[in-house]
Amino acid sequence: DLIAQRFDRRDIVRGGLAIAAIAAAAPITALSSMDAKSKEAAASVFGFKELPIGSDDTHHVADGYDADILIRWGDPVVTGAPQFNANAQTAEAQKKQLGYNNDFLGYFPMPGAAKPGEHGLLVVNQEYTNEELMFPGIGAPQRKKDFSKITKELAAIEMAAHGGSVIEIKKTTGKWQVVADSQYGRRLTADTPIDISGPAAGHARMKTRTDSAGTKVKGMVNNCAGGVTPWGTWLTCEENFNNYFTGTAQGHPEAEKLKRYGAPASQYNWGQYDERFDVSKDQNEINRFGWVVEIDPFDPASTPKKRTAMGRFKHEGAAGIINTDGRYVVYQGDDQRFDYVYKFVTGAKVDTANPGANKDILDTGTLYVARYNADGSGEWMPLVHGKGPLTTANGFASQADVLIDTRLAADKLGATKMDRPEDVEANPKTGKVYVMLTNNTRRKPGQEDKANPRANNEFGHIIEMTPNGGDHAATAFKWEVLVTCGDHKLASTGASFNKATSKDGWFGMPDNVAFDPDGRMWVATDGNKKSRTGRNDGIWAMETEGPARGTSRHFFRVPNGAEMCGPCFTPDGETLFVAVQHPGEGKGSSFAAPATRWPDFKPGMPPRPAILAITKKGGGKVG
Numbered sequence: 001d002l003i004a005q006r007f008d009r010r011d012i013v014r015g016g017l018a019i020a021a022i023a024a025a026a027p028i029t030a031l032s033s034m035d036a037k038s039k040e041a042a043a044s045v046f047g048f049k050e051l052p053i054g055s056d057d058t059h060h061v062a063d064g065y066d067a068d069i070l071i072r073w074g075d076p077v078v079t080g081a082p083q084f085n086a087n088a089q090t091a092e093a094q095k096k097q098l099g100y101n102n103d104f105l106g107y108f109p110m111p112g113a114a115k116p117g118e119h120g121l122l123v124v125n126q127e128y129t130n131e132e133l134m135f136p137g138i139g140a141p142q143r144k145k146d147f148s149k150i151t152k153e154l155a156a157i158e159m160a161a162h163g164g165s166v167i168e169i170k171k172t173t174g175k176w177q178v179v180a181d182s183q184y185g186r187r188l189t190a191d192t193p194i195d196i197s198g199p200a201a202g203h204a205r206m207k208t209r210t211d212s213a214g215t216k217v218k219g220m221v222n223n224c225a226g227g228v229t230p231w232g233t234w235l236t237c238e239e240n241f242n243n244y245f246t247g248t249a250q251g252h253p254e255a256e257k258l259k260r261y262g263a264p265a266s267q268y269n270w271g272q273y274d275e276r277f278d279v280s281k282d283q284n285e286i287n288r289f290g291w292v293v294e295i296d297p298f299d300p301a302s303t304p305k306k307r308t309a310m311g312r313f314k315h316e317g318a319a320g321i322i323n324t325d326g327r328y329v330v331y332q333g334d335d336q337r338f339d340y341v342y343k344f345v346t347g348a349k350v351d352t353a354n355p356g357a358n359k360d361i362l363d364t365g366t367l368y369v370a371r372y373n374a375d376g377s378g379e380w381m382p383l384v385h386g387k388g389p390l391t392t393a394n395g396f397a398s399q400a401d402v403l404i405d406t407r408l409a410a411d412k413l414g415a416t417k418m419d420r421p422e423d424v425e426a427n428p429k430t431g432k433v434y435v436m437l438t439n440n441t442r443r444k445p446g447q448e449d450k451a452n453p454r455a456n457n458e459f460g461h462i463i464e465m466t467p468n469g470g471d472h473a474a475t476a477f478k479w480e481v482l483v484t485c486g487d488h489k490l491a492s493t494g495a496s497f498n499k500a501t502s503k504d505g506w507f508g509m510p511d512n513v514a515f516d517p518d519g520r521m522w523v524a525t526d527g528n529k530k531s532r533t534g535r536n537d538g539i540w541a542m543e544t545e546g547p548a549r550g551t552s553r554h555f556f557r558v559p560n561g562a563e564m565c566g567p568c569f570t571p572d573g574e575t576l577f578v579a580v581q582h583p584g585e586g587k588g589s590s591f592a593a594p595a596t597r598w599p600d601f602k603p604g605m606p607p608r609p610a611i612l613a614i615t616k617k618g619g620g621k622v623g
Helices: 002-006 009-014 016-025 028-032 036-043 152-161 255-260 399-404 406-413
Strands: 065-072 102-109 119-126 163-172 175-178 186-188 193-197 216-218 223-228 234-238 292-295 305-307 319-322 327-333 337-339 341-349 365-372 377-382 421-426 433-437 461-467 476-484 510-515 521-525 538-542 552-557 563-569 575-581 610-616
Touching (some): 102 575, 102 610, 119 234, 163 234, 223 319, 255 406, 319 421, 327 433, 341 421, 365 406, 399 406, 421 510, 433 510, 510 563, 521 563
Parallel strands (some): 102 563, 193 305
Antiparallel strands (some): 065 610, 102 119, 119 163, 163 175, 163 186, 193 216, 223 234, 234 292, 292 305, 319 327, 327 421, 341 365, 365 377, 377 476, 433 461, 461 476, 510 521, 521 538, 538 552, 563 575, 575 610
16 A cells, blocks of 8 residues: 555556565555554654644634744834834835735844744745735726726835845743844845846846946845755745836847746836836846845845846745755745756855855855656756857857846756746755645646646645755756645545545645754645635645655644745744735735735734744644
8 A cells, every 4th residue: 555655557567676675674464454544643753633624714723732923014123113004004114014925934043042942033035915905995906907006105115015024033931022123123125235146247138227237236026935044144035026027028139038937927017116127118127136135134234145146037945955065055946837946056165164154155056957757867957058058059148148047048958847846945854855846737638747747737746856875966866756736535636645644634735845853844835725625725744754654734724815835943843933925815805805804803904914933832842
């Protein structure tokens, strides 16, 4: 039974000798004599009672745990921030308050803290805005956006609500609190000055009317997932940057390149008030977005840097691991249907004894894109100018061109087109790498491959990658599908959770992934709802080793309309921070009549994206 869960019929026939060896070594008979629940209970590394699935207007956590609101959209971040007033918002106030739609979370222990797991900085990505939920009088969302009511001031508030936040937090008498008026409090917005560094800095295609040097840019947008480096910096990733640009690509000198990035998508009207977001008026500005941004959270006066060596695409994450040879390897996903999985390997080794020596380590190295072969092997192909098809004759005149046009370069190399690769992270305990593939309903019959095995992939899947010899810098790896998502009790879904997974344990649309200090995997989802999977999004604990491999268990659930984001553990494993994004989003939902008024539930108060701290009642490790 266990073998059948991990290999299809063709694999079994092809690998008969290996199967025989496994059968000889494992107590298959004993396991088969147990019922599914007994197997799961006997092997599970998780010790919490599973949360029932559901769909309602508030959040829920497994029995024995507290899930407390830490901070909400509009709450003060910077000293002098006013209290939130939903009916009298201003851009100046928003620049000092927590931004909208919190996504990635990263925790940095406070240097010298007596208990590193109880005092530190929390960094927060502010991804995008829902104007229909944010502002009075906008009304419910329409199929085609109507910007007639988005005034210059409302657009300025939106720009201020993007970017990111740094907050100081401390656990006092068992509960987490934001430290008021902290010296570390910081907001970054779509207007924050940012340096451009790495191979594309100063290139002609990065120069604009307001920046003739091509080395400085205002702001970061659509910051989705990210990472925390060993030298104490925050990596935040620009994802759907194309949404912020308006105008027409017709007559643009890079019209075909814009098309590959889906630009201009015109999901915001900022270009109406700021010409840099109009591609017909400022042709190169768009090339300055779509990067990984590095920020020092402990220095509010520091200038963030867009690290161009890591490539330009719709970044979902940038989680890294120190390799066996001391170099730093950052895994990344390009969150779009039929796009790619990447990794970046630094040229220099990480100096663990002197964090300051690593300040520009991400400017030099090699970017790779993945090819998944049908036999379970994989290849990392370097995106280096002059190698293979990445030549001047093919439109890549320099390494800067390769990086600005990362997607086109990966196309030329024949990388494997994936089903929306989102978060990609290495388990720090095992070294195995996990790719969250959210879904791809545009993959047609006949377009399937071994790494993307389902046409009309509505529920997504998770791939496990094993670097050859444990070397994350190696160009070869092995891979297999950990689970295909959906209701595994229905044959029509093609789902493949472990049979011991309960009706509450399966999920669809994996998005973010986190590993606790013990190396256990936790998955956050995006796209579950009552009409689709009979459950709201949330957190599921996932077994990756042993007889229970492929079993997941439901732990936390978001309110109606919300997405689950940013799972992040403290070093002691006793707190799990999570981000609840766009609560109340959905057809017909608006500021005046939202699907939920979470988390305040006050008349006239709109739903507010928020961050929660999950702890075990009485103390101890989460899970």
